[in-house]
Amino acid sequence: MMDRQEKGDLSLVALTKSFATFTAVHPLDLTIPQGSFFALLGPSGCGKTTTLRMIAGLEEPSGGRIHIGDADITGTKAHQRNVNTVFQSYALFPHMTVLDNVMFGLRRRGDKQARAKADDILELVQLGQVAGKKPTQLSGGMQQRVALARALVNRPDVLLLDEPLGALDLKLRRQMQMELKRIQQEVGLTFIHVTHDQEEAMTMADSIAVMNTGRIEQLGDPATLYEQPRSTFVANFLGQSNLVRARVNPGGTDHIVTVRVHDTDLEMAREHLPEGVDDVWLGVRPEKLRLGEAGGPNHLRGIVRDVSFSGVATQYSVEMPWGQELIVVQQNDGTARAALGETVSVSWAAHHGFALDASQDAEAGAELVDDHG
Amino acid sequence: MKWIKKHLIAFAALAVLGYMLVPNVIVAAFSFNDPKGKFNYNFNEFSTEAWTNPCGAQGICESLGLSLQIGVIASLSATVLGAMIAFALGRYRFRGRSATNLLIFMPMATPEVVMGSSLLTLFLMLGVPSGRTAILIAHIMFCVSFVVVAVKARVATLDPKLEEAAADLGANPTQTFLRVTLPLAAPGIAAGALLAFSLSFDDYIITNFNASPSSITFPMYVWGAAARGVPVQVYVIGTVMFLLALIVVMTAQLISSRRHRQVV
Ligand SMILES: Nc1ncnc2c1ncn2[C@@H]1O[C@H](COP(=O)(O)OP(=O)(O)OP(=O)(O)O)[C@@H](O)[C@H]1O
Ligand SMILES: [Mg+2]
Numbered sequence: 001m002m003d004r005q006e007k008g009d010l011s012l013v014a015l016t017k018s019f020a021t022f023t024a025v026h027p028l029d030l031t032i033p034q035g036s037f038f039a040l041l042g043p044s045g046c047g048k049t050t051t052l053r054m055i056a057g058l059e060e061p062s063g064g065r066i067h068i069g070d071a072d073i074t075g076t077k078a079h080q081r082n083v084n085t086v087f088q089s090y091a092l093f094p095h096m097t098v099l100d101n102v103m104f105g106l107r108r109r110g111d112k113q114a115r116a117k118a119d120d121i122l123e124l125v126q127l128g129q130v131a132g133k134k135p136t137q138l139s140g141g142m143q144q145r146v147a148l149a150r151a152l153v154n155r156p157d158v159l160l161l162d163e164p165l166g167a168l169d170l171k172l173r174r175q176m177q178m179e180l181k182r183i184q185q186e187v188g189l190t191f192i193h194v195t196h197d198q199e200e201a202m203t204m205a206d207s208i209a210v211m212n213t214g215r216i217e218q219l220g221d222p223a224t225l226y227e228q229p230r231s232t233f234v235a236n237f238l239g240q241s242n243l244v245r246a247r248v249n250p251g252g253t254d255h256i257v258t259v260r261v262h263d264t265d266l267e268m269a270r271e272h273l274p275e276g277v278d279d280v281w282l283g284v285r286p287e288k289l290r291l292g293e294a295g296g297p298n299h300l301r302g303i304v305r306d307v308s309f310s311g312v313a314t315q316y317s318v319e320m321p322w323g324q325e326l327i328v329v330q331q332n333d334g335t336a337r338a339a340l341g342e343t344v345s346v347s348w349a350a351h352h353g354f355a356l357d358a359s360q361d362a363e364a365g366a367e368l369v370d371d372h373g
Numbered sequence: 374m375k376w377i378k379k380h381l382i383a384f385a386a387l388a389v390l391g392y393m394l395v396p397n398v399i400v401a402a403f404s405f406n407d408p409k410g411k412f413n414y415n416f417n418e419f420s421t422e423a424w425t426n427p428c429g430a431q432g433i434c435e436s437l438g439l440s441l442q443i444g445v446i447a448s449l450s451a452t453v454l455g456a457m458i459a460f461a462l463g464r465y466r467f468r469g470r471s472a473t474n475l476l477i478f479m480p481m482a483t484p485e486v487v488m489g490s491s492l493l494t495l496f497l498m499l500g501v502p503s504g505r506t507a508i509l510i511a512h513i514m515f516c517v518s519f520v521v522v523a524v525k526a527r528v529a530t531l532d533p534k535l536e537e538a539a540a541d542l543g544a545n546p547t548q549t550f551l552r553v554t555l556p557l558a559a560p561g562i563a564a565g566a567l568l569a570f571s572l573s574f575d576d577y578i579i580t581n582f583n584a585s586p587s588s589i590t591f592p593m594y595v596w597g598a599a600a601r602g603v604p605v606q607v608y609v610i611g612t613v614m615f616l617l618a619l620i621v622v623m624t625a626q627l628i629s630s631r632r633h634r635q636v637v
Binding site for chain 2: 056057058077078079083084085087089091092093094095104105108109150151154
């Protein structure tokens with residue numbers, strides 16, 4: 001099935017889009033390796049769709065260049081680019097059958113094997129039996145797969161997916177995530193997947209760019225983004241974070257530094273401390289905290305204010321002497337559970353903490369996370 | 374009593390339908406009349422004479438032919454022009470767009486007598502002779518408005534994302550138009566064309582202002598004949614037109630209901 005030469009990485013160089021009154025995408029530099037599953041993650045209105053539309057050729061950039069491999073495609077029209085899009089609303093042609101929808105791109109290029117290729121791809125997305133139906137006769141999940149097949153069958157250099165799973169219910173969405181990932185590995189094309197669901201981005205992508213108000217906040221593989229966020233926005237948008245105000249103590253070893261949180265000295269890995277800042281937000285993920293002393297050398301004492309049991313885990317809210325509540329998520333592994341109002345110790349290991357420049361808003365990004373995701 | 378109550382709406386609908394169809398039924402019935410004297414106003418005797426010899430009345434088929442010819446040319450031209458205007462108005466922002474939107478309604482809003490007489494004045498000034506060409510120009514002019522309205526309504530419901538999807542899949546602007554935009558707008562265009570044809574075929578007032586003795590359209594023929602006694606053939610042609618219209622409407626209904634069933 002592979003009939004196209006490998007074309008190389010997609011790179012965006014200082015790509016910008018300004019509308020009349022405001023800038024939707026600030027100069028954006030990004031290289032997406034060929035064959036990778038790349039996620040563009042960010043809250044609503046941060047410029048994800050605009051970025052995709054510029055790559056597809058549906059929106060003209062205000063500045064910057066777009067390259068695929070060595071070719072500069074900035075000036076070409078949408079229909080001249082070997083880039084295909086799976087639209088958020090699917091945009092299937094209602095007057096054509098599923099098969100004709102899928103063959104549309106191949107026919108434009110006069111592909112002699114259009115029919116065979118379309119049959120193959122419909123088999124891949126398990127829609128062979130509905131090839132003769134009109135899109136409106138299909139369920140949402142099936143339409144989504146038709147849209148995917150219609151784009152995939154052209155073997156584009158880059159496949160753009162604009163929140164393709166947004167309209168599906170949770171269960172179907174999880175199922176389609178696995179399916180998409182499987183298909184991407186099977187066909188080996190470059191996928192750029194836009195989403196505002198952080199869990200979706202983390203389960204599917206090889207690397208993620210977190211976007212905020214038209215800029216990329218941080219770029220990396222899911223684990224790095226999660227364990228070592230570089231801004232409070234990323235720390236809050238990608239999962240939950242406990243952020244407490246701390247001051248870095250002078251000295252320490254090559255590996256460990258201590259920071260002072262109110263009256264307590266706490267240890268953290270030096271490599272997780274940004275250079276040249278003394279006032280920091282010390283961050284720890286809720287699942288890295290332990291009730292009791294067993295979690296590590298760092299201890300804080302507080303009172304349990306809220307307990308919520310969710311089956312696999314229990315989430316506690318522990319109030320610190322200075323009034324802040326820390327979220328602790330404890331696996332339901334048979335250890336005793338703490339009761340409401342109990343005074344407990346919260347502990348964690350030095351390498352689980354990360355520090356962020358305290359000049360940032362500790363709440364940035366937290367209010368943008370949608371819970372249904 | 375209960376049964377009547379239950380079906381009251383059906384009775385009401387039948388009554389209204391009957392009210393609307395009585396003229397057509399009368400026309401159909403009298404097309405089988407063999408009138409005594411010149412006027413076909415009393416049913417005298419059953420006859421199929423007019424049906425077997427529809428061109429029997431002098432000049433009737435010439436006028437019908439002329440009306441059909443003008444109707445076809447006018448509706449086709451108006452459909453092409455009107456569809457293009459509708460696409461432009463529905464798809465693009467340009468200077469003068471809102472003015473065009475407003476002005477396109479003018480021919481629909483102007484009384485026909487006023488339009489007919491002012492067109493005659495214009496044609497006289499420009500030296501366009503009365504007759505077939507003048508009638509055609511006038512018909513195309515007022516039909517365009519109706520086509521624009523019909524097509525624009527359809528274009529407004531089209532998702533621009535579909536055209537983007539076509540471009541994204543490698544279709545150039547011409548292919549996108551022919552394969553996606555046009556098929557999707559087709560019902561609106563067909564409706565506009567039919568409307569234009571029936572308006573042109575039916576028009577008397579504007580036509581009469583701009584006609585010459587050698588360009589007698591069917592409505593003019595009937596109007597002229599009414600004074601002397603309408604030949605039975607007019608009833609035959611009237612009945613045929615009604616049946617044709619019925620077939621067209623029913624076919625359209627059938628197509629759209631089949632489409633609809635697929636949607637659900
Ligand atoms: N044609 C336009 N004219 C003016 N502003 C626009 C236009 N298109 C988009 N914008 C603005 O650009 C910003 C980014 O829009 P974009 O659609 O890229 O967001 P997004 O990240 O895809 O959001 P969502 O998750 O809601 O789809 C938004 O604030 C939007 O209002
Ligand atoms: Mg979007």
